[in-house]
Amino acid sequence: MRNLNQDTITQAVLERIANTPNPRTKEIVTSLVTHLHDFAREVKLTEEEWMQGIQFLTKTGQMCDAKRQEFILLSDVLGLSMLTIALNHDKPAGCTEPTVFGPFFLEEAPQYELGADVANGAKGTPCLVSGRILSLTGETIPGAKINVWQADEDGLYDVQYVSPDRIQARGILTSDANGGYHFKTIVAEAYPIPTDGPTGDFLKATSRHPWRPAHLHFMVEAPGYERLITHVFRADDQYLDSDAVFGVRQTLIADWPQQADGTYTMNYDFVLNPIAKKS
Amino acid sequence: MRNLNQDTITQAVLERIANTPNPRTKEIVTSLVTHLHDFAREVKLTEEEWMQGIQFLTKTGQMCDAKRQEFILLSDVLGLSMLTIALNHDKPAGCTEPTVFGPFFLEEAPQYELGADVANGAKGTPCLVSGRILSLTGETIPGAKINVWQADEDGLYDVQYVSPDRIQARGILTSDANGGYHFKTIVAEAYPIPTDGPTGDFLKATSRHPWRPAHLHFMVEAPGYERLITHVFRADDQYLDSDAVFGVRQTLIADWPQQADGTYTMNYDFVLNPIAKKS
Numbered sequence: 001m002r003n004l005n006q007d008t009i010t011q012a013v014l015e016r017i018a019n020t021p022n023p024r025t026k027e028i029v030t031s032l033v034t035h036l037h038d039f040a041r042e043v044k045l046t047e048e049e050w051m052q053g054i055q056f057l058t059k060t061g062q063m064c065d066a067k068r069q070e071f072i073l074l075s076d077v078l079g080l081s082m083l084t085i086a087l088n089h090d091k092p093a094g095c096t097e098p099t100v101f102g103p104f105f106l107e108e109a110p111q112y113e114l115g116a117d118v119a120n121g122a123k124g125t126p127c128l129v130s131g132r133i134l135s136l137t138g139e140t141i142p143g144a145k146i147n148v149w150q151a152d153e154d155g156l157y158d159v160q161y162v163s164p165d166r167i168q169a170r171g172i173l174t175s176d177a178n179g180g181y182h183f184k185t186i187v188a189e190a191y192p193i194p195t196d197g198p199t200g201d202f203l204k205a206t207s208r209h210p211w212r213p214a215h216l217h218f219m220v221e222a223p224g225y226e227r228l229i230t231h232v233f234r235a236d237d238q239y240l241d242s243d244a245v246f247g248v249r250q251t252l253i254a255d256w257p258q259q260a261d262g263t264y265t266m267n268y269d270f271v272l273n274p275i276a277k278k279s
Numbered sequence: 280m281r282n283l284n285q286d287t288i289t290q291a292v293l294e295r296i297a298n299t300p301n302p303r304t305k306e307i308v309t310s311l312v313t314h315l316h317d318f319a320r321e322v323k324l325t326e327e328e329w330m331q332g333i334q335f336l337t338k339t340g341q342m343c344d345a346k347r348q349e350f351i352l353l354s355d356v357l358g359l360s361m362l363t364i365a366l367n368h369d370k371p372a373g374c375t376e377p378t379v380f381g382p383f384f385l386e387e388a389p390q391y392e393l394g395a396d397v398a399n400g401a402k403g404t405p406c407l408v409s410g411r412i413l414s415l416t417g418e419t420i421p422g423a424k425i426n427v428w429q430a431d432e433d434g435l436y437d438v439q440y441v442s443p444d445r446i447q448a449r450g451i452l453t454s455d456a457n458g459g460y461h462f463k464t465i466v467a468e469a470y471p472i473p474t475d476g477p478t479g480d481f482l483k484a485t486s487r488h489p490w491r492p493a494h495l496h497f498m499v500e501a502p503g504y505e506r507l508i509t510h511v512f513r514a515d516d517q518y519l520d521s522d523a524v525f526g527v528r529q530t531l532i533a534d535w536p537q538q539a540d541g542t543y544t545m546n547y548d549f550v551l552n553p554i555a556k557k558s
Contacts (some may be wrong), residue, residue: 002520002527004358006365009525013358016521017485025484028328031321033357035314040362042310049307050363054350061340061350071333071340078312079283079292083319084329086285205304206296241281242295246288248281 010037056198063197067159069103073199076100076245077208091226094136095273098230099247102217104157109147109170117184118171124153124186127256127264132179133220134271140179141272144222147172148183150215155191175222187256187264188214190239203244210244213237218270225272232268289316335477342476346438348382352478355379355524356487370505373415374552377509378526381496383436388426388449396463397450403432403465406535406543411458412499413550419458420551423501426451427462429494434470454501466535466543467493469518482523489523492516497549504551511547 004012013033020026039045045053063070075081081100089098112118119126133144149170151157158168175181192210195203203210215231233240233253240248256266283291292312299305318324324332342349354360360379368377391397398405412423428449430436437447454460471489474482482489494510512519512532519527535545 002529004361004365004525006362009358009362009365012525016487016525019486020484021486022484028322028324029485031318035318035321036357036359037362039310039314040359040366042314043307044366045307045363047363047367050354050360054348054354057336057350058340058343058348061337062343064337064341069333069337071336075329075333078315079288080315080319081329082283083285083288083316084324084326086283086288087319087323088326205299205301206308207298207300208295246283246291246295250281 006041010034013037056201060198068194068197070197070199072101072103073193073197074202076102076247077193077199077203079246082246089226091273092136094271096228096230096270097249097251098228099249099252100231100245101229102245104151104159105147105149105217105219106159106167106170108167109149109172110167112171112173112183114173114176114180114182115184116171116173118148118169118173119184119186120168120171121166122152122158122168122186124169124189125262125264127185127187127266128182129185129216129266129268130180130182131268131270133175133181133222134179134269135225136271136274140175141222141225142175142177142179144175144179144181144220144272145172146175146181147217147219147221148185149217150185150188151191152186153189155189160194185216188216188234190214190237193244208244209239209242211239211242212244213239213248215247216266220270220272222272225274228270228272230270232266285320289313292316335480339477347473347476349476349478351380351382352472352476353481355381355526356472356478356482358525361525368505370552371415373550375507375509375549376528376530377507378528378531379510379524380508381524383430383438384426384428384496384498385438385446385449387446388428388451389446391450391452391462393452393455393459393461394463395450395452397427397448397452398463398465399445399447399450401431401437401447401465403448403468404541404543406464406466406545407461408464408495408545408547409459409461410547410549412454412460412501413458413548414504415550415553419454420501420504421454421456421458423454423458423460423499423551424451425454425460426496426498426500427464428496429464429467430470431465432468434468439473464495467495467513469493469516472523487523488518488521490518490521491523492518492527494526495545499549499551501551504553507549507551509549511545 060070133141195210214234214237220228234256339349412420474489493513493516499507513535533547
């Protein structure tokens with residue numbers, strides 16, 4: 001392995017990883033090296049561009065902390081997150097479709113009783129959310145764990161505020177004996193994803209806007225069913241056709257009517273996919 | 280752009296970047312998105328693997344600081360660094376070949392007189408290095424700026440030590456009126472690249488050793504010539520055929536004979552490529 005040139009080096013790298021013990025790791029690394037090299041050859045990457053790439057990735061990693069995941073944000077705007085979801089959720093018709101997880105989920109969200117106000121002081125117009133957790137055959141699923149989270153009327157999630165360090169507009173609820181759920185929160189508004197990091201630089205360089213249509217995040221879990229990670233979008237949003245992270249699905253759009261007292265309401269039923277029984 | 284699936288999402292992302300003003304940026308991003316998506320589809324990337332990738336890249340970025348560049352190290356072991364060099368240095372026969380820059384160069388290296396000991400206390404067996412800076416037609420090049428750097432006998436560069444914070448085994452020299460250079464240092468030894476970060480995890484997962492054959496780094500600059508970034512390797516090294524970063528070229532291997540007094544010597548002439556005149 002001396003005197004490798006632009007055509008022979010790829011095969012040399014693949015030979016070097018030929019003894020990778022885990023076959024899946026080998027498969028992934030083989031494909032990754034092949035595509036990475038093909039990319040560099042295809043664009044005839046210059047050394048200056050290579051260094052810009054090194055610095056871009058470095059800055060992306062250094063932007064990450066317990067409350068910010070810039071690599072997920074980058075993956076989202078590159079369409080890689082939605083592609084990965086599409087590759088892994090070939091669900092039967094009738095199941096609620098999944099969408100991106102996003103970078104703002106918090107493991108340690110507070111537990112709430114049904115009917116509680118999960119906004120917990122977050123700024124926004126009140127909104128009453130309700131619906132049911134259902135199986136594909138229409139049976140209600142009691143005891144499902146429902147994780148909800150969202151941005152406030154300024155387009156910011158609680159974790160985006162430096163202080164006070166308070167958990168707002170997120171919580172965990174449990175569906176009742178009839179599979180029902182309901183809670184109070186604030187109405188979701190369209191917001192721009194954070195543009196103060198490398199992902200923002202990328203959007204600027206490619207003349208893309210950073211906006212996401214208004215949505216409420218849901219993660220629904222119940223024994224015997226696949227975990228569902230999704231959003232419910234607002235029907236009247238101007239960004240439904242240009243979501244910065246490519247996450248919109250027609251079946252996830254709901255009406256969020258405003259009532260006479262100014263409060264919004266939104267009702268949505270989630271249909272879970274049963275975990276396939278081992279035959 | 281709603282209801283994108285695993286086949287339509289790539290085109291949707293490419294359409295979204297269609298207005299990128301800089302044509303080169305557009306070319307690079309188009310190729311990058313296409314290969315990234317092809318990779319994910321080809322291996323049918325799972326969500327768990329995607330998250331492992333996110334965490335791997337995050338850790339790689341967070342390992343970088345003023346003295347450590349883990350993304351360059353990763354690029355090196357993936358063969359991307361040498362590929363980029365090969366793509367950009369189609370030099371005429373007779374020119375000294377380039378190789379990887381590596382992650383241990385320091386801008387602020389000290390200036391030395393010819394004959395000085397650039398080791399500056401670094402541990403190792405003494406070695407006298409000499410040679411000439413030449414043009415393709417054999418003319419000597421006086422006043423060339425010669426940057427040298429290397430690891431000590433423990434295989435560590437000065438920047439890899441936490442303290443004392445002293446610049447060792449690196450320096451800048453200037454070729455004399457006859458294009459000649461000579462300095463004292465320590466003999467280069469084979470060493471493993473740092474394996475305490477994600478790049479080390481990658482090498483372990485792919486059953487690869489981290490060793491680089493013994494080498495001395497050179498960067499040579501002179502007006503009218505392309506900057507040369509290269510190494511000189513030791514002829515007797517056991518890792519010449521399995522360099523962890525794929526950097527060995529036959530023409531960069533030199534004899535480093537040991538003299539009766541234990542001191543090593545190494546003589547190597549560098550031939551610079553003239554910058555093409557604008558026609």
